[in-house]
Amino acid sequence: MTEEPMRGNRRSFRHLPQNSTNSDVGPPAYQRGWSANIPSCNAQLFGKINLPVSAEIRCVVALAITCVWDSEVVLRGFSRNSFHDLKGCFAKHMTAQEVRLCGLLLQEHFGEVVERIGTHLLRGGAQNLRTIANETNTPLDLVKKSLCVLVQHGACEFGSGRRGPGSPVEYRASCERVLRVLRYPRYIYTAKTLYGDTGELIVEEVLQRGHMTMSNTVKTVADRLTHNMEEGRSMEYSEVVSAFSKLVETHFLQRCPPVAEMGTAATSTTPATPSTPAAPASTSPPTAESNPDCYKLPHVTLIGRGKRRRSSDDSEEQRGGKKAKMDSESCGDEGIYWLVNFERFHQHFRDQAIISAVASKLDQTSSEIVRTMLRMSEVTTTQTAAYTQPLSANEIFRSLPPNYSISRPILDQYLSLLVDDPMEFVGKSGDSGGGMYVVNLQRALANLARATLESVVQERFGSRSARIFRLLLRKRHLEQKQVEDFAMIPAKEAKDMLYTLLSENLVQLQEIPKTPDHAPSRTFYLYTVNQLPTARLLLQHCYKTVANLIERRLFETKENKRLLEKSQRIEAILASLQASGAEPEQLTEVEEMITAPERQQLEALRHHINKLDSTENQVDETVFLLESYIFSTKTKRERGREGGEPGG
Amino acid sequence: MAGLGRGRGRGKGYMSFSIEAVGIGKGENLPPSILQPTPLFPPMEHKPVPLVMGEEAEYMLALKQEFRGNMKTLPFYVRQAVSKKDVERYSDKYQNSEPSDNTIEWNPDWKRLPKELRIRVKKPLKENTSLSVDTSVDPKPSKKTRVDKEEIIHKLETLEKKEEEVTSDEEEGEKKKQEEEQQDGEEEYDEEEFEEETDYIMSYFDNGEEFGGDSDDNMDEAIY
Numbered sequence A: 001m002t003e004e005p006m007r008g009n010r011r012s013f014r015h016l017p018q019n020s021t022n023s024d025v026g027p028p029a030y031q032r033g034w035s036a037n038i039p040s041c042n043a044q045l046f047g048k049i050n051l052p053v054s055a056e057i058r059c060v061v062a063l064a065i066t067c068v069w070d071s072e073v074v075l076r077g078f079s080r081n082s083f084h085d086l087k088g089c090f091a092k093h094m095t096a097q098e099v100r101l102c103g104l105l106l107q108e109h110f111g112e113v114v115e116r117i118g119t120h121l122l123r124g125g126a127q128n129l130r131t132i133a134n135e136t137n138t139p140l141d142l143v144k145k146s147l148c149v150l151v152q153h154g155a156c157e158f159g160s161g162r163r164g165p166g167s168p169v170e171y172r173a174s175c176e177r178v179l180r181v182l183r184y185p186r187y188i189y190t191a192k193t194l195y196g197d198t199g200e201l202i203v204e205e206v207l208q209r210g211h212m213t214m215s216n217t218v219k220t221v222a223d224r225l226t227h228n229m230e231e232g233r234s235m236e237y238s239e240v241v242s243a244f245s246k247l248v249e250t251h252f253l254q255r256c257p258p259v260a261e262m263g264t265a266a267t268s269t270t271p272a273t274p275s276t277p278a279a280p281a282s283t284s285p286p287t288a289e290s291n292p293d294c295y296k297l298p299h300v301t302l303i304g305r306g307k308r309r310r311s312s313d314d315s316e317e318q319r320g321g322k323k324a325k326m327d328s329e330s331c332g333d334e335g336i337y338w339l340v341n342f343e344r345f346h347q348h349f350r351d352q353a354i355i356s357a358v359a360s361k362l363d364q365t366s367s368e369i370v371r372t373m374l375r376m377s378e379v380t381t382t383q384t385a386a387y388t389q390p391l392s393a394n395e396i397f398r399s400l401p402p403n404y405s406i407s408r409p410i411l412d413q414y415l416s417l418l419v420d421d422p423m424e425f426v427g428k429s430g431d432s433g434g435g436m437y438v439v440n441l442q443r444a445l446a447n448l449a450r451a452t453l454e455s456v457v458q459e460r461f462g463s464r465s466a467r468i469f470r471l472l473l474r475k476r477h478l479e480q481k482q483v484e485d486f487a488m489i490p491a492k493e494a495k496d497m498l499y500t501l502l503s504e505n506l507v508q509l510q511e512i513p514k515t516p517d518h519a520p521s522r523t524f525y526l527y528t529v530n531q532l533p534t535a536r537l538l539l540q541h542c543y544k545t546v547a548n549l550i551e552r553r554l555f556e557t558k559e560n561k562r563l564l565e566k567s568q569r570i571e572a573i574l575a576s577l578q579a580s581g582a583e584p585e586q587l588t589e590v591e592e593m594i595t596a597p598e599r600q601q602l603e604a605l606r607h608h609i610n611k612l613d614s615t616e617n618q619v620d621e622t623v624f625l626l627e628s629y630i631f632s633t634k635t636k637r638e639r640g641r642e643g644g645e646p647g648g
Numbered sequence B: 001m002a003g004l005g006r007g008r009g010r011g012k013g014y015m016s017f018s019i020e021a022v023g024i025g026k027g028e029n030l031p032p033s034i035l036q037p038t039p040l041f042p043p044m045e046h047k048p049v050p051l052v053m054g055e056e057a058e059y060m061l062a063l064k065q066e067f068r069g070n071m072k073t074l075p076f077y078v079r080q081a082v083s084k085k086d087v088e089r090y091s092d093k094y095q096n097s098e099p100s101d102n103t104i105e106w107n108p109d110w111k112r113l114p115k116e117l118r119i120r121v122k123k124p125l126k127e128n129t130s131l132s133v134d135t136s137v138d139p140k141p142s143k144k145t146r147v148d149k150e151e152i153i154h155k156l157e158t159l160e161k162k163e164e165e166v167t168s169d170e171e172e173g174e175k176k177k178q179e180e181e182q183q184d185g186e187e188e189y190d191e192e193e194f195e196e197e198t199d200y201i202m203s204y205f206d207n208g209e210e211f212g213g214d215s216d217d218n219m220d221e222a223i224y
Helices: A035-049 A055-067 A073-078 A096-110 A112-124 A129-136 A140-152 A175-209 A214-228 A237-249 A314-329 A342-361 A364-376 A393-399 A408-420 A441-461 A463-475 A480-487 A491-503 A531-559 A561-579 A584-591 A596-643 B002-008 B055-073 B140-158 B172-186 B188-195 B199-204
Strands: A156-159 A170-173 A253-255 A337-340 A426-430 A436-439 A508-513 A523-528
Touching: A096 A112, A096 A140, A096 A175, A096 A531, A096 B055, A112 A129, A112 A140, A112 A170, A112 A175, A129 A140, A140 A156, A140 A170, A175 A214, A175 A237, A175 A253, A175 A337, A175 A342, A175 A596, A175 B055, A214 A237, A237 A253, A342 A364, A342 A441, A342 A596, A364 A393, A364 A408, A364 A436, A393 A408, A393 A436, A408 A426, A408 A436, A441 A463, A441 A491, A441 A531, A441 A596, A463 A480, A463 A491, A480 A491, A480 A523, A531 A561, A531 A596, A561 A584, A561 A596, A596 B055
Parallel strands: none
Antiparallel strands: A156 A170, A253 A337, A426 A436, A508 A523
């Protein structure tokens, strides 16, 4: 595999299609996006084959990496199948790191059986039930159970097979959806900040169960809230219902997409969704948004209060359980399931990121202005818009929060400051109405991603390497000598830093031939940084990081399993003793069963696990930024291609 | 190629292109060639920035750990079927064995799933009502653990053992261990003899209550 990309003359790139003329330097546009996807795969390849990394090889390899075909063609080949619309999230090309991380997440949340099935589906694309059972050597019933779990949580979809409606059902897992599991705490916390404890519990319940009916959610949440309240008080269903409706109105929760008719060929004549054409077998699975009712609340009246669950009263629970069942049957919203709308949450996070960036770069008032603008355009901005709808300065002035009373001329000054700022968060699109302003969402995301990249380079390689990196980002292509001059770093050190960055693939080497025979003495070698591929590279690094963190945490837990079990037992004994009213001497006696060094060990273990968990949460913030940036550039490119503009 | 010919004539650091172009001067000291893969944990020149601490971070950490813990108790956590042991063990009554049958523990909406995935749903156990339908559904061990919760107390009372009963709402595993530990606490003065693990001493120390069960069948033989 390592020899294959180096076809032809090592020095020249003649084996590549020569679409470019002399004026268009560099590899053709479609190639530029490939390079960053390679290093993670290649690094693994190189690691296995023990390639000697001498200085020559480093330079040459860097050259090769920039123009080798995407080695993910290998992985991509698996995932091409019939009912997969290539634009949907199910056709995403999965890298080895992503699959590894998904496997770990599935294992932690759903167990090893589901992990095995899920990883198999992720690696192998769409498969039917029998194939999965045979290839993973799992009994059929476990496979069925696992698939039910995966479908329940939206990680897997099913569709009719390749050969048409008669062939067996095929299942396909979604890597992107499984990776969302990493962000669950952030979703729950956001719901808490927006809608209080009730909102928090609603989102948590829906995330735990995959999807739920409204009545079920309301009852469970009311019971949980009642459990936490003091004796004698309980939670009204109506309060929970109002929190639920607020979540639906602001689009944080949405209905599950209706399921297309499956099964025998005889029943497939009537498509379930009104939007599918006459051949339901070949369309992509309907998304939630395609349902016009996806944000409509069902007409059910839920009257009641939360029940306080008593742990010792089994018989009462049985009776209560029976009663609850009777209630749910009469609720009337059967078949209407709700799930969490991740995209809406992502929009919220993106807005938050922009506002906090403005606040830290400029000041609080500017961030309030941007927050107002974003709030006003929440409903009018589509998911993938590059910028919000234009808002006039008059409208902004009227919509500012009342405690931020600034006068009109001051607002105008702030707006012009925002427009002139090099970060380009806000742009001016016209002069009517006191000036029409837009928030440049895409530009803002690109700048945030750029800041992330710069900060990564700074923390890993020092501030002088970061200076070189920033220089290359701004000036695009520079020669060795120019880098030294512009960065004001002595030649030797500049060389060293450049090569370190080159070996980490953060910087690429671009060759520009002066003569048609690409003779090395008559060729310019320019250093360059491409933001998009570098962002992809860093994203893969982040996935690898999180996977490593999870593995380490599992390892630490396994190492100290005996100690953890002992401490859990002791806690259970203590709890039962306290419940049955024991004297303090007995309690201390039981507590002393854990010796002091063991206590220290336990404390250290807890500290480590907390740190690892907390780190996962924070890496996920970077993952979110990079993913949003990459996604927004992808949609921009698609929009450009559809509109006939030159791509890239 | 002309370029290759020129390159081959050089000495130690020959390369296929002219290295002046990338900035390595003539006769400069290059770092030595690395002939092995990079170490697994390379020493870091720049230490990473400390984690963000604060209320928000801690709350999210708690949320994450709670979520993980909750997921393990939900029926979505699919456990491998436990193979049935050859003989019924005494400890089966006390230890919860994992579900080992073909049923699914929660009730999905079968209309949203393809027909081929349909499995029998395990009926939730009701202690007082009789199980009329699907008797093969319920695995034996869990049925026993449920029902035995009341019977355990009766059994303990009838047996001539020196265990104390502690009524609690815990699972049987905790209860049994708790009883063991309480028993250990009370027999501290016997521990030295028991710990030495030889048969002789156990028979010398003829505490009839411990030995009631063992030697019932051999009453006519001499006890050593």
